[in-house]
Amino acid sequence: MDIAELLRLDREHVWHPCTQQKDHELLPPIPIDRGEGVHLIDFEGKRYIDGVSSWWVNLFGHNHPRLNRALTEQAGRIAHHIFAGFTHEPAVELSRRLCELAPGALNKVFFADNGSAAVEVALKMSFQYWQQTGIPQKTRFVSITEAYHGETLGALSVGGCELYREIYQPILLEGFQVQGPDCFRCAYGLERDSCDAPCFEHMQSLLEREHENIAAVIIEPLIQGAAGMRIYPPVYLKKLRALCDAFAVHYIADEIAVGFGRTGRMFANEHAEVAPDFMCLSKGITGGYLPLSVTLTTDEIYAAFYDDYASMKAFLHSHSYTGNPLACAVAVEVLKIFEEEDILSSLAPKMALLDAQAERFEALPHVGEFRRCGMVAAVEMVGEKKGKVPYPWQERRGLEVYRKALNMGALLRPLGNVVYFMPPLTIAEDELRQLLDIAFAAISEVTAD
Ligand SMILES: *Cc1c(COP(=O)(O)O)cnc(C)c1O
Numbered sequence: 212m213d214i215a216e217l218l219r220l221d222r223e224h225v226w227h228p229c230t231q232q233k234d235h236e237l238l239p240p241i242p243i244d245r246g247e248g249v250h251l252i253d254f255e256g257k258r259y260i261d262g263v264s265s266w267w268v269n270l271f272g273h274n275h276p277r278l279n280r281a282l283t284e285q286a287g288r289i290a291h292h293i294f295a296g297f298t299h300e301p302a303v304e305l306s307r308r309l310c311e312l313a314p315g316a317l318n319k320v321f322f323a324d325n326g327s328a329a330v331e332v333a334l335k336m337s338f339q340y341w342q343q344t345g346i347p348q349k350t351r352f353v354s355i356t357e358a359y360h361g362e363t364l365g366a367l368s369v370g371g372c373e374l375y376r377e378i379y380q381p382i383l384l385e386g387f388q389v390q391g392p393d394c395f396r397c398a399y400g401l402e403r404d405s406c407d408a409p410c411f412e413h414m415q416s417l418l419e420r421e422h423e424n425i426a427a428v429i430i431e432p433l434i435q436g437a438a439g440m441r442i443y444p445p446v447y448l449k450k451l452r453a454l455c456d457a458f459a460v461h462y463i464a465d466e467i468a469v470g471f472g473r474t475g476r477m478f479a480n481e482h483a484e485v486a487p488d489f490m491c492l493s494k495g496i497t498g499g500y501l502p503l504s505v506t507l508t509t510d511e512i513y514a515a516f517y518d519d520y521a522s523m524k525a526f527l528h529s530h531s532y533t534g535n536p537l538a539c540a541v542a543v544e545v546l547k548i549f550e551e552e553d554i555l556s557s558l559a560p561k562m563a564l565l566d567a568q569a570e571r572f573e574a575l576p577h578v579g580e581f582r583r584c585g586m587v588a589a590v591e592m593v594g595e596k597k598g599k600v601p602y603p604w605q606e607r608r609g610l611e612v613y614r615k616a617l618n619m620g621a622l623l624r625p626l627g628n629v630v631y632f633m634p635p636l637t638i639a640e641d642e643l644r645q646l647l648d649i650a651f652a653a654i655s656e657v658t659a660d
Contacts, residue, residue: 214254217242238614246273249638251622260621260646264633267436267468269499270545270554271637277548278498278541285540294322294534301539308546309507312477315486317507321526322534326467326493327361329504330429333489334365335528336508336516337427337461343515343524346459352384353417353428353460355391359437360429360465369429372437387421389413391435392443395580395591396599403582408447415450418458427461427489432479433584436468439629440589442582445483452485461488461512467504471495472549472636474585475558488512498545499635503538554636558586561643565632568647577602577658589631590650592658602628608657615653621646623653630654 218239226232227240243251249272250258261269285301306320323329334352341349354369361367362375368384370376376383390413394403399410418425432448435441455462464487469479473495476482493504518524548554565588572581572590579593594602602608609625616623623630630650634643
């Protein structure tokens, strides 16, 4: 198909995600022909370094030979079959491996096909657990400011990004939102690497007051992604685990973005040496190949659902593509690659390379902070350094960085005034350097006035 015709038909029929479609008048979507390693390649052969892992899903690059093989081998057997009353090797193998890798006593795996659905599953399971264990007044969920847990109504109810949620407020579940950590603009004047998270007091006082009505706390461990890669210290999670234990409240870890090596460990909770009651995983789980998600939980929680049929305690939740064999086969291969190619050990020099950038970026007059956790780093642009005054959102500085970076050959889709890096874990050091140089040039230009 000729490109002009492709774009005409796109405008005619396609509604893109998280986009004001009118923006396409200025910046039409870029048709991609193929991928190769960390690069997306358009029909003119122009390459873009995928600096955001195609919305945080890609782990080992595009068009990966091992993942391609796992996918086609499974396709040669069966692409999909019903998962109620039937099972298959890829799902069983994936479950076994995930339970082995997961922190603590997480030992049961429930399948769905996207992150929001995994969050819905955790919320429903937690709620139902308390219904079936004699504490039915525990019905509410707690989340923190700027949280992101997905876009379906349940997931949005525990979200804190007003941009995505405000208009839907009248149709969302009622819950509790507490002030979470905000290390860049710390209200206590502390540093994230040395503090003891006194900001946890907000969570503490809410649970002390309301624990009888609370089923679970849900949180993104260590990095609040959609909030602008807000990074906070593991001590906050340690305190959360202890508090949840003290008040019989579930801890739901949403590791959809941070799981699978992004923080330098397989799962972010490992940094805090704690284990959640539910862990939601998606995104990197298939290396960015296919939609798949899982919710892990403990035998203890599972037991509250396990009874004779007539007890009506089963978890009657399903999605048509639950446990899709193609996705599971690729996910198993992803875990094998982690192991056999020693991916986590290979990250150290790249994390050091990211750290070495802090000084350079923070020397810019309009960069308030360069922060990093694992293989994720973020540059927060500010209108004024003194007082950390944000640029007015209407100026869309981030969008300008995005446009300039595209011209220079990098995909850096920002979050408001935050330009971030979440490249595939396998990015080579010279590719990472190139990505950082492009970001530096683009940010310098956009903040020059
Ligand atoms: C992306 C994301 C989700 C939602 O996943 P989808 O597959 O987009 O529905 C939930 N939580 C976090 C932390 C995420 O980053």
